[in-house]
Amino acid sequence: MGDQNYKKVAYYPGCALEGSGHAYNASTKAVGKELGLDLVEIENWNCCGAMEVKNIDPKIQTYLSARNLSITEEMGFDTVMAPCNGCYHNLKKAEYDLGHDEKSVEINDRLSKKAGHKTYEAGKVETIHALDWIKKAVGEEEISRRVKNSLKGLKVANYYGCMYTRPRHIFPEKDKGPGTESTAKPHFMDDILAAAGAQNVDFPLKTACCGGAHSLSDSDTSTKLVLNILTAAEACGADVIATECPTCHTGLEMHQIRAEKVLGRKTNVKILYFTQLLGIALGLSPNKVAMQENFSDAKPLLKEKGLV
Amino acid sequence: MPIHEKSLIRPENLKEQEHLVIEGMDVSGHWSTFIEGRSLTDYNENMQEEIAQLPGGENIHRCWQCGSCTNACTVNAVNPDFNPRYWIYLIRLGMEQELLRDKDIIWQCVSCNKCTYACPRDVVPEGVMKATAHWLELKGHTPKSPSTIFDEGFSGQVINRGKIEDGLVLRDFFKETGQPLRQPWLETMVLGLIKRFPIFYLIRLGWSTVFRPKTKGWGRARAAINEYVHEVEAHHRKVLGLDGKGAE
Numbered sequence: 001m002g003d004q005n006y007k008k009v010a011y012y013p014g015c016a017l018e019g020s021g022h023a024y025n026a027s028t029k030a031v032g033k034e035l036g037l038d039l040v041e042i043e044n045w046n047c048c049g050a051m052e053v054k055n056i057d058p059k060i061q062t063y064l065s066a067r068n069l070s071i072t073e074e075m076g077f078d079t080v081m082a083p084c085n086g087c088y089h090n091l092k093k094a095e096y097d098l099g100h101d102e103k104s105v106e107i108n109d110r111l112s113k114k115a116g117h118k119t120y121e122a123g124k125v126e127t128i129h130a131l132d133w134i135k136k137a138v139g140e141e142e143i144s145r146r147v148k149n150s151l152k153g154l155k156v157a158n159y160y161g162c163m164y165t166r167p168r169h170i171f172p173e174k175d176k177g178p179g180t181e182s183t184a185k186p187h188f189m190d191d192i193l194a195a196a197g198a199q200n201v202d203f204p205l206k207t208a209c210c211g212g213a214h215s216l217s218d219s220d221t222s223t224k225l226v227l228n229i230l231t232a233a234e235a236c237g238a239d240v241i242a243t244e245c246p247t248c249h250t251g252l253e254m255h256q257i258r259a260e261k262v263l264g265r266k267t268n269v270k271i272l273y274f275t276q277l278l279g280i281a282l283g284l285s286p287n288k289v290a291m292q293e294n295f296s297d298a299k300p301l302l303k304e305k306g307l308v
Numbered sequence: 309m310p311i312h313e314k315s316l317i318r319p320e321n322l323k324e325q326e327h328l329v330i331e332g333m334d335v336s337g338h339w340s341t342f343i344e345g346r347s348l349t350d351y352n353e354n355m356q357e358e359i360a361q362l363p364g365g366e367n368i369h370r371c372w373q374c375g376s377c378t379n380a381c382t383v384n385a386v387n388p389d390f391n392p393r394y395w396i397y398l399i400r401l402g403m404e405q406e407l408l409r410d411k412d413i414i415w416q417c418v419s420c421n422k423c424t425y426a427c428p429r430d431v432v433p434e435g436v437m438k439a440t441a442h443w444l445e446l447k448g449h450t451p452k453s454p455s456t457i458f459d460e461g462f463s464g465q466v467i468n469r470g471k472i473e474d475g476l477v478l479r480d481f482f483k484e485t486g487q488p489l490r491q492p493w494l495e496t497m498v499l500g501l502i503k504r505f506p507i508f509y510l511i512r513l514g515w516s517t518v519f520r521p522k523t524k525g526w527g528r529a530r531a532a533i534n535e536y537v538h539e540v541e542a543h544h545r546k547v548l549g550l551d552g553k554g555a556e
Contacts, residue, residue: 015471015472015473015474015521016474018471018516018521019472019473019474019475019513019516019521020474022509022512044523044524044525045523046466046470046471046523046526046529047465047466047470047471047472047523049463049466050462050472051419052458052459052462052463052466053459053462053463053466053467054363055438055442055455055456055459055463056459056460056463056537057363057536057537057540058363058364059363059536060463060467060533060536060537063533064466067529107536110532110536111529111532111533111536114528114529114531114532114535115528115529115532116528162419162420162421162422163421165425166420166421166422166424166425167421167424167425167432168425183425208382209382209418209420209422211382211418212418213418213419213420213455214416214418214454214455214458216454216458216478216481216482217453217454217455217457217458217481217485218416218418218454218455221383221386221387221416221418222418224386225382225386225418253497254493254497257493257496257497257500258493261492261493261496262493290506290509292504292505292506292509293501293506293509295497295500295501297500297504
């Protein structure tokens with residue numbers, strides 16, 4: 001673990017990327033292919049439990065991720081990449097709990113044995129996010145060299161959401177000084193998109209909450225939280241909000257429309273996955289990065305900026 | 309950093325005399341304001357122990373009331389009545405009746421974990437909020453919240469098939485909570501998408517509605533998880549003293 005170059009990693013898309021977040025799945029794969037990176041999907045994976053199963057019982061959620069990590073190990077990989085913040089967070093949390101909590105180890109062992117597969121033990125597989133993957137396997141210098149269609153003139157607010165940085169203790173590799181990710185002020189997406197030519201705005205709500213956990217069950221609160229994010233991005237002069245989580249992304253799109261319908265507040269900032277912006281910069285077509293699948297229609301904006 | 313919390317003194321407990329002269333001094337109106345005394349006799353001494361037995365509530369005893377959680381709270385910024393520090397205080401003292409005043413909003417925690425990030429004592433206030441909301445439901449103080457209904461529908465799919473299907477989660481939730489599927493914002497979203505005609509995406513969505521995504525060979529995992537869930541539920545009923553009371 002740790003000394004590999006991340007050129008070939010196991011891939012855990014998760015449920016959202018097969019459904020509402022398919023554009024993220026398609027654009028992640030397209031960008032990986034363009035950059036010469038190899039993704040091998042985990043065979044017969046299961047849902048990570050998102051933000052819901054832990055409320056039934058956290059140990060079940062730990063088991064769900066442990067099963068995916070166990071398959072990853074069996075497939076001969078020591079690294080798994082998850083683009084969804086929820087999946088990424090849960091894999092990290094399982095890794096932490098299995099390394100620190102005896103009860104979690106015991107329940108995981110019991111469930112794994114009954115389910116008939118190898119029990120995952122902490123320390124065998126490293127979980128990384130799509131941002132880590134691009135940043136570590138390719139890096140800013142090479143991205144700059146490969147850019148065919150610079151995002152120059154496009155003002156981007158980078159939005160990371162909650163689960164990429166909180167709670168701090170499940171991300172032991174973060175906050176380790178220069179070159180590592182910061183939990184208070186994350187910058188990996190900023191770095192990648194800056195290398196693709198974008199002009200990042202100074203966005204104070206990078207790690208604010210979109211209310212994704214209650215997008216449907218408490219829609220009014222979520223709409224207010226999203227409206228804060230959208231109006232703050234506009235106030236910072238952003239043309240587009242770059243996202244790296246399907247729950248945040250769908251939440252921003254849905255509540256942008258809902259805020260207009262329910263609160264009469266219209267915002268014009270567009271919402272795109274960072275992989276879609278990176279793909280456009282690398283010269284991929286809007287269809288290749290599945291822009292037709294977004295609810296937020298950013299094509300007119302990119303046309304105006306001469307990017308498509 | 310100053311902590312902006314609502315005044316915990318309620319207007320009905322504030323007393324003012326319109327005309328009052330004490331030893332020749334006129335202290336009418338605002339000058340005579342005092343707070344009505346109160347004595348509490350209805351402590352629930354088991355409350356902290358019970359909540360600590362539910363998942364997420366384990367570390368509640370570590371709290372030293374600094375207020376970092378409320379200060380960092382996402383929901384508190386939208387609704388000042390949402391006050392994790394205060395609720396932890398009430399639970400630790402056993403002031404159940406006071407806590408019940410806020411019983412209908414505690415479930416609204418969005419699990420952003422800003423409190424957990426800020427907490428200097430590793431209380432994990434996010435977990436305590438979930439445990440408290442769970443406790444209120446188990447004790448019959450509140451009906452199942454929309455959040456619990458959503459969690460149960462979602463988790464049911466995961467436990468049954470190993471994977472979820474977005475559309476089914478949405479449809480089931482609206483059905484369970486008695487809301488129409490034809491929400492104006494949802495229609496606008498779908499129509500906006502269809503206008504751009506992402507044909508393969510629509511086929512994919514239609515396909516997964518008919519052939520629901522599932523993990524192959526999930527049967528044994530399903531049985532193992534279900535067995536564990538029953539065990540956990542029985543344990544919760546036992547520690548909350550609900551056995552034999554016919555709770556659902």
